[in-house]
Amino acid sequence: MQPHDGAWGEATALFERFRRGVWIDAVLLIGVIGLVFGLASLAGEWRTLRPAVHIDLALSALPTYTFYSLMRGLIAYAFSLLFTLTYGYWAAKDPVAERILVPLLDILQSIPVLGFMPGVVLALVSLFPTSNVGLELASVLMIFTGQAWNMTFSFYHSLRSIPKDQIEAATIYRFDWWQKLKWLELPFSTIGLVWNSMMSMAGGWFFLMITESFVLGDKDFRLPGIGSYMNVAVAKGDVRAMLWAIFAMIMMIVILDQLLWRPVVVWAQKFRVEEGSDEQTSSSWFYDWLRRSSIIDWLGSAIAALRRRFGNQDQPAHPPEEKPVGSGSSILSLVLFVILVIVLLFGSWRLMLLLGQLPVRGYLPIFGACGWTLGRVLLSTALGTLWTLPAGLAIGLSQRLSRIFQPIVQIAASFPAPMLFPLVIALLKAAGVSLGWGSVVLMLLGTQWYILFNVIAGASAIPSDLGEAARSYRLSRWLRFRFLYLPAVFPYLVTGWVTAAGGAWNASIVAEFVTFKGQVLTANGLGAQISLAAEHADFPRLGACVIVMAAVVVTFNRTVWKRLYGLAESRFSLSK
Amino acid sequence: MPNGSRLRVLEDINVAIKPSEVVALLGPSGCGKSTILRILAGLIRPSQGQVLYHGRDVPGLTPGIAIVFQSFALYPWMTVTQNVEAVLQAAGLPPDERRTLAEKAIRTVGLAGFEEAYPRELSGGMKQRLGIARALSINPEILFMDEPFSHVDALTAEGLRAEVIDLWEPHDSNPSSILMVSHDIKEVVYMADRIIVLSSNPGRVRTIVENTLPRPRDQRSRESEALVDYLHEIITGAEMPDVPAAAVARASRIEALPRTDTSDVIGLLEYLDAKGGMDDIFEVAAATGHEFGHIMVITKAAELLNFVDTPKQDIVLTADGRRFVRAEAQERKAIWRAQLLKLRLFQDVHAMLAQRPDHGAGGDLVREMVILALPRENYEEVFDTLVRWARFGNLFAYEDDADWLSLQES
Numbered sequence: 007m008q009p010h011d012g013a014w015g016e017a018t019a020l021f022e023r024f025r026r027g028v029w030i031d032a033v034l035l036i037g038v039i040g041l042v043f044g045l046a047s048l049a050g051e052w053r054t055l056r057p058a059v060h061i062d063l064a065l066s067a068l069p070t071y072t073f074y075s076l077m078r079g080l081i082a083y084a085f086s087l088l089f090t091l092t093y094g095y096w097a098a099k100d101p102v103a104e105r106i107l108v109p110l111l112d113i114l115q116s117i118p119v120l121g122f123m124p125g126v127v128l129a130l131v132s133l134f135p136t137s138n139v140g141l142e143l144a145s146v147l148m149i150f151t152g153q154a155w156n157m158t159f160s161f162y163h164s165l166r167s168i169p170k171d172q173i174e175a176a177t178i179y180r181f182d183w184w185q186k187l188k189w190l191e192l193p194f195s196t197i198g199l200v201w202n203s204m205m206s207m208a209g210g211w212f213f214l215m216i217t218e219s220f221v222l223g224d225k226d227f228r229l230p231g232i233g234s235y236m237n238v239a240v241a242k243g244d245v246r247a248m249l250w251a252i253f254a255m256i257m258m259i260v261i262l263d264q265l266l267w268r269p270v271v272v273w274a275q276k277f278r279v280e281e282g283s284d285e286q287t288s289s290s291w292f293y294d295w296l297r298r299s300s301i302i303d304w305l306g307s308a309i310a311a312l313r314r315r316f317g318n319q320d321q322p323a324h325p326p327e328e329k330p331v332g333s334g335s336s337i338l339s340l341v342l343f344v345i346l347v348i349v350l351l352f353g354s355w356r357l358m359l360l361l362g363q364l365p366v367r368g369y370l371p372i373f374g375a376c377g378w379t380l381g382r383v384l385l386s387t388a389l390g391t392l393w394t395l396p397a398g399l400a401i402g403l404s405q406r407l408s409r410i411f412q413p414i415v416q417i418a419a420s421f422p423a424p425m426l427f428p429l430v431i432a433l434l435k436a437a438g439v440s441l442g443w444g445s446v447v448l449m450l451l452g453t454q455w456y457i458l459f460n461v462i463a464g465a466s467a468i469p470s471d472l473g474e475a476a477r478s479y480r481l482s483r484w485l486r487f488r489f490l491y492l493p494a495v496f497p498y499l500v501t502g503w504v505t506a507a508g509g510a511w512n513a514s515i516v517a518e519f520v521t522f523k524g525q526v527l528t529a530n531g532l533g534a535q536i537s538l539a540a541e542h543a544d545f546p547r548l549g550a551c552v553i554v555m556a557a558v559v560v561t562f563n564r565t566v567w568k569r570l571y572g573l574a575e576s577r578f579s580l581s582k
Numbered sequence: 583m584p585n586g587s588r589l590r591v592l593e594d595i596n597v598a599i600k601p602s603e604v605v606a607l608l609g610p611s612g613c614g615k616s617t618i619l620r621i622l623a624g625l626i627r628p629s630q631g632q633v634l635y636h637g638r639d640v641p642g643l644t645p646g647i648a649i650v651f652q653s654f655a656l657y658p659w660m661t662v663t664q665n666v667e668a669v670l671q672a673a674g675l676p677p678d679e680r681r682t683l684a685e686k687a688i689r690t691v692g693l694a695g696f697e698e699a700y701p702r703e704l705s706g707g708m709k710q711r712l713g714i715a716r717a718l719s720i721n722p723e724i725l726f727m728d729e730p731f732s733h734v735d736a737l738t739a740e741g742l743r744a745e746v747i748d749l750w751e752p753h754d755s756n757p758s759s760i761l762m763v764s765h766d767i768k769e770v771v772y773m774a775d776r777i778i779v780l781s782s783n784p785g786r787v788r789t790i791v792e793n794t795l796p797r798p799r800d801q802r803s804r805e806s807e808a809l810v811d812y813l814h815e816i817i818t819g820a821e822m823p824d825v826p827a828a829a830v831a832r833a834s835r836i837e838a839l840p841r842t843d844t845s846d847v848i849g850l851l852e853y854l855d856a857k858g859g860m861d862d863i864f865e866v867a868a869a870t871g872h873e874f875g876h877i878m879v880i881t882k883a884a885e886l887l888n889f890v891d892t893p894k895q896d897i898v899l900t901a902d903g904r905r906f907v908r909a910e911a912q913e914r915k916a917i918w919r920a921q922l923l924k925l926r927l928f929q930d931v932h933a934m935l936a937q938r939p940d941h942g943a944g945g946d947l948v949r950e951m952v953i954l955a956l957p958r959e960n961y962e963e964v965f966d967t968l969v970r971w972a973r974f975g976n977l978f979a980y981e982d983d984a985d986w987l988s989l990q991e992s
Binding site for chain 1: 623668669720
C-alpha cells in the first residue's frame with residue numbers, strides 16, 4: 007500500500023506553481039482572513055447562551071456518541087468532496103480563474119484554520135441561539151477545512167496531468183464536457199482522490215476532537231460526541247471511561263477502514279493508468295463479499311432497468327451539432343470569477359477596519375510570541391525526525407516489518423492527538439514539566455506520524471539493487487545511511503516535514519493554551535495569544551494574531567520548504 | 583521561445599488529400615509532421631493558414647476524420663467494447679446501434695473474443711487494433727494515423743500494415759483516404775500513394791514523391807527497394823549536404839550542436855572502424871537497432887567534429903576520425919579537445935572564459951551567448967551538449983549546483 011505517493015505528488019504539485027508575485031499571496035491572505043472575520047462580526051453578538059450539553063459517561067452511551075462523531079466526519083467529507091469536484095474542475099478548466107484559484111487554495115491550506123475556530127463557532131452559535139444547529143455547523147465546517155484542501159489539490163493536479171493524447175482523442179471523438187468528465191477526467195483522478203480522501207478523513211478527526219470539546223473560558227460549546235466524552239472522562243478522572251473512549255475511537259477508525267476505504271481502494275485499482283506488471287493489488291474481504299452478494303447485482307440491474315425505462319437522458323437522440331465552444335460557460339465562469347474577486351475585496355476591507363482598532367504597540371507581543379511558537383514548531387519537527395527516521399527506514403526496508411507495522415502506523419496516524427492531550431498534560435504535570443516545553447510534546451503527538459509515513463514510503467521505494475550494491479561494497483551501517491538511505495528518502499522527508507510543521511502550527515493553538523481540571527495553563531506563544539484573544543472576544547487582536555501566523559507559515563513555505571523541495575528534486579530524486 | 587521571440591515551426595505547408603488515396607508525411611523527428619496532422623484535424627489552430635474540407639473552410643474540428651494515436655490513447659478503465667461504444671455514444675447514436683457498430687468494428691480488426699478484456703490485458707499490437715477499431719467505428723471519411731506502429735513490435739507491425747491497407751482498399755466504403763505520419767521509409771513505400779517528404783527547422787515540404795507501385799505490394803521487390811533508396815537519398819541529401827560541415831563553420835557561421843552524447847559519437851566511430859572505415863547510414867541504423875533519425879543526428883555531430891565525411895548515403899571515417907578511434911583514452915581526449923577548439927562556439931566561449939579573472943563564468947552568461955549566436959535553437963539543449971562535449975575533452979569544467987562553467991587546464 008502506498009498512500010504516501012499521492013501525498014508526495016500533491017506536495018510537489020503545490021510547490022510547482024511558485025513563480026508568482028508575493029503581492030498575490032499577500033492580497034489573498036488578507037482577503038481570506040478578513041472575510042472570515044467579516045462574517046463572524048456580521049453575525050453579531052453572542053450573549054445568548056445555549057444550555058450546556060450534558061455528557062453521560064455510561065458505557066452504554068458511548069456507541070451513540072461515537073456515531074454522532076462519525077456522522078459529523080462523514081457529512082464534512084461529503085462537503086469536501088463536493089467542494090473538491092467543483093473548485094478543482096473550475097481551476098483546471100478556466101485559465102483566468104486558475105490564476106487566482108490555485109494560489110488561493112495554497113493560501114487556504116497554509117492558514118492555521120484553528121485560529122478561526124473561536125470566531126466561526128461564536129458566529130454560528132449566535133445565528134442559532136436556542137439550538138445546537140450552529141454548533142453542529144461550526145463543527146462540520148472546521149472538519150471540512152481540515153479535509154478539503156489537499157483533496158482539491160489532488161483533483162486539480164490530476165486534471166492537469168492527463169496525457170495530451172487522451173485529451174486529443176476525447177476532443178476528436180467529440181466528447182461533450184460531461185462525457186469527458188465521466189470517461190476521462192474522473193477515472194483519471196480517482197486513485198489520487200481516494201488516497202487523499204483517506205488522509206483527509208484522518209486529518210479531519212483532529213478538528214472533530216477539538217470542536218466537540220470546545221470550551222471558551224466559562225462558556226461551554228461542547229457537542230455530544232466522542233471528543234466531549236473523553237473530555238468529561240478526563241475532567242472526572244474516570245480512567246475506565248477514558249480507555250473506552252480511546253477504544254471506541256480506534257474501532258471507528260478500523261471499521262471505517264475495513265468497510266469504506268479498503269473496498270474503495272480495491273475498486274479504484276481499475277483506474278490504474280500504468281501498465282501494471284507488479285501486481286501489488288491490495289485486497290478487501292468486504293469488497294469481495296459485496297461483489298459476491300447478489301444484492302449488488304440486483305441493484306445494478308435495477309438501475310440499468312430504470313435507465314432504460316426513462317430513456318437515456320444523458321445522451322441526445324441526435325448527433326450533437328457543432329457549436330462554438332463554451333460561450334455560455336465562459337460567461338458563467340466570468341460571473342463566478344467577478345463574485346470571487348468582490349468577496350475577497352470585501353474581506354480585505356473588513357480586515358483593514360478590524361486591524362485598525364489595534365494600536366501598533368499591540369503587535370510587539372504578537373511578534374515575540376510568534377518567535378516562540380516558531381521555535382516550538384521546528385523543535386517538534388526535529389524531535390519527530392529523530393525517532394521516525396531510523397524507525398521508518400527499518401520498517402520501510404523490511405517487508406516483514408512493513409507487514410506488521412503499516413496497519414498500526416495507519417491507525418496511529420488517523421488517531422486524533424487532541425484526544426490524548428488531557429492524559430499527556432496530566433503526565434507532564436506530574437513530571438513537573440512546564441507547558442512551554444510540554445506543548446512541544448503535544449504538537450509532536452499529532453505530527454510525528456506524517457514524517458514516519460513519508461519515511462516509510464521513501465524507504466520502500468528505494469530500488470533493492472542500490473541496497474545490494476552498498477552491501478556488496480561492504481559499506482558500514484553508518485555509511486549506508488549517509489550515502490544511500492538518507493539521500494534516497496530526503497524528498498519524502500521534506501514532504502513529511504512540510505505536513506508536520508503545518509500540523510504543528512495548527513496544534514499550537516490548542517497546545518499552548520489548555521484548560522486542565524478547571525485550571526488554565528498557558529505557554530508564551532502565538533497559539534496561546536490566539537486562544538486568549540478569542541476567550542476575551544478581542545477580535546482586533548485575534549485578527550492580528552491569525553494574520554501574523556498565516557504570514558509566517560506562508561513565508562516559511564515559500565522560502566525554507568520550497569528551497570528544500572528544489573534541492574530534493576534536483577539532487578535526490580531517484581526517478582531521474 | 584524563452585528569449586521572447588516566436589519559433590516558426592512550419593512554413594509553406596500545402597497538403598491535399600484526395601479521395602481514395604493514402605498520403606504519408608515522412609520526415610526526421612522534430613520536423614513537425616505530427617503538428618501538421620493535428621492542424622488538419624482541427625486540434626491545433628495554426629497561426630497562419632486554413633484547413634479546407636470538401637472546399638469549405640472549417641473552423642474547429644474537421645468533420646469526417648478519426649485519429650489513431652501513437653500511444654493508443656485508450657481508456658484503461660474500460661473494456662474493449664466500452665472503449666468503442668464510448669466514442670459511438672459521443673457521436674450521439676442510440677444504444678442498440680452502438681452495440682451493433684461496436685461489435686462490427688471489433689470483429690473487423692480481429693479482436694472478436696476480447697470484447698470484455700481491459701486494454702492492460704492486451705499486447706501492443708492488439709491495443710492498436712482496438713485503437714483502429716475505435717476510429718473505424720465512427721465511419722470516418724479520412725483515417726488519420728500518427729506513427730501508428732512505432733509502439734508495436736516489428737513483426738506485428740508488418741501484419742497490421744497489410745490489414746490497414748485491406749480495410750482501406752474497397753473504394754466504395756469508408757475510410758476513403760488515409761493520412762499517415764511516419765519516420766519509417768519502408769513503411770510509407772509499402773502503404774502510401776503519395777509521400778510528402780518534410781525537412782526540419784522550420785518544417786517545409788521538401789518534395790512530394792508519387793508512389794505508383796501496383797498493389798498488393800511486395801516490400802522485397804526490386805521496385806520497392808529502388809524507391810526506398812531514392813527516398814533515402816532525398817532525406818540524406820536534405821539533412822546532410824555534401825559540403826563538409828567544418829568548412830561551413832569556418833565560413834564564420836556558428837554551428838548548432840546536434841544534441842548527442844559523446845559516447846554515441848564514439849560508438850559510431852568504433853562501428854565504422856570495425857566495418858573497415860565506411861558504411862551506408864541506413865545499414866548503420868539497421869545494424870545498431872537505432873531509429874534512423876537518431877543515427878543521422880549522431881552522424882551530424884561526428885561530421886561537425888570532422889571525424890566522418892558523408893558522401894551520399896555513406897558515412898566515411900576521416901583521417902582524424904581514424905586517429906581518434908585508434909588512440910588511447912588520454913590521447914582521445916586531446917584530439918577531441920583540439921577538434922572542439924576548431925568550432926566557433928567553443929572558441930568564443932573559450933575566449934570569453936580566458937578573459938575572466940578567475941577563468942570561470944556563470945552558466946547563464948554562456949546561455950546568453952548561445953541565444954545570441956543561435957537564436958533558432960533551444961539554448962538549454964545546446965548548452966547541455968556544449969557542457970557534455972567540453973567535459974569529455976577536458977576543455978571546460980561545469981559545476982551543476984553552482985551553475986558555473988570554468989576553463990580546465992589540460
